Amino acid sequence: xxxxxxxxxxxxxxxxxxxxxxxxxxxxAGGHPAGGGRPAPVGPARPxxxxxxxIPARGPIRGPSGHIGLPPGGQPDRPGHxxxxxxxxxxxxxxxxxxxxxxYHLDHPWEHGRFPGRIGAGQVWRIAGGGPSRFWxxxxxxxxxxxxxAFCDGWLWDSDDIILYPDPDDDGWYLAYNVRLGTYIHxxxxxx
Numbered sequence: 001x002x003x004x005x006x007x008x009x010x011x012x013x014x015x016x017x018x019x020x021x022x023x024x025x026x027x028x029a030g031g032h033p034a035g036g037g038r039p040a041p042v043g044p045a046r047p048x049x050x051x052x053x054x055i056p057a058r059g060p061i062r063g064p065s066g067h068i069g070l071p072p073g074g075q076p077d078r079p080g081h082x083x084x085x086x087x088x089x090x091x092x093x094x095x096x097x098x099x100x101x102x103x104y105h106l107d108h109p110w111e112h113g114r115f116p117g118r119i120g121a122g123q124v125w126r127i128a129g130g131g132p133s134r135f136w137x138x139x140x141x142x143x144x145x146x147x148x149x150a151f152c153d154g155w156l157w158d159s160d161d162i163i164l165y166p167d168p169d170d171d172g173w174y175l176a177y178n179v180r181l182g183t184y185i186h187x188x189x190x191x192x
Contacts, residue, residue, distance in 0.1 A: 049080050049089050051182025055121050056087045059165030059175055060094035084151040086183045094184070097175070103147035104186055109172030112191040115140065119164040124179065127160050134190065137162075145173065145186035152178075152185050 076083050077095050085096030117123070117140060125137045132144040135157055144152055160178055167173040167186060177184040 049078070050082060050086050051178070051180055052089070053179055054087070054089035054182060055124070055163060055179060056092045056094075056165070056177060057121055058092070059120070060097045060168060062168040082181075082183060084183050085148075085185070086181075087177060089182065094175075097169075097184075101147075104145060104167075104170040104173055106170075106172040106188070110189075111172070112189055115164065115174060115189040117164075119166060119174065121163060124161050124163055127155075127157055127162060129158050131157050139192050141190040141192065142174075142176070142187040143190055144176075145188065148185040151183060154181060154183075156180075 078088075081088070081095070085094070087094055117125075117138060127135055128137050130136055130141075132149050132152055132155075134141060134143050136142070155178055160180055163177045163179065164187075165175045165177060165184075167175050170186065173186045173188060175184045176187045
């Protein structure tokens with residue numbers, strides 16, 4: 001047994017050295033990535049203009065004065081902003097929310113009751129599964145408005161954090177804000 005320990009130790013050291021070799025070979029002289037012997041300066045990070053963990057203090061306000069429509073032709077409202085409904089992190093303006101379009105009319109608003117959980121900036125919910133037609137968190141079920149299906153492309157239906165805000169203009173709907181992306185969609189509460 002003692003005769004095997006020596007050769008095994010040598011093999012382990014050689015294997016580790018071979019695995020570390022490509023990493024070491026990629027570093028320039030001085031040991032720091034690209035730039036010689038000095039690390040690149042790091043300044044304060046500017047928060048993203050949309051998403052990136054920003055949480056709006058409130059939902060949109062009632063009526064057209066509190067809304068900014070999306071520009072026509074799929075153009076962003078500002079450089080770096082998405083072309084879907086979103087919240088501007090600098091101003092907390094809800095871009096793309098247009099009050100009372102026919103697409104959000106429900107014949108029976110609150111058909112499954114009102115959501116009994118907490119809503120607003122003080123409550124972050126983690127989506128636990130599903131997809132746009134039916135997703136859930138905390139034992140509560142929701143569905144995305146048919147008109148908003150295209151706006152939730154890129155949502156992670158098993159791990160994204162969302163915040164629910166009341167929709168001030170469209171009875172029966174909540175606005176689900178995606179903290180990671182900074183985008184939002186209309187959702188209907190389906191019950192527990």
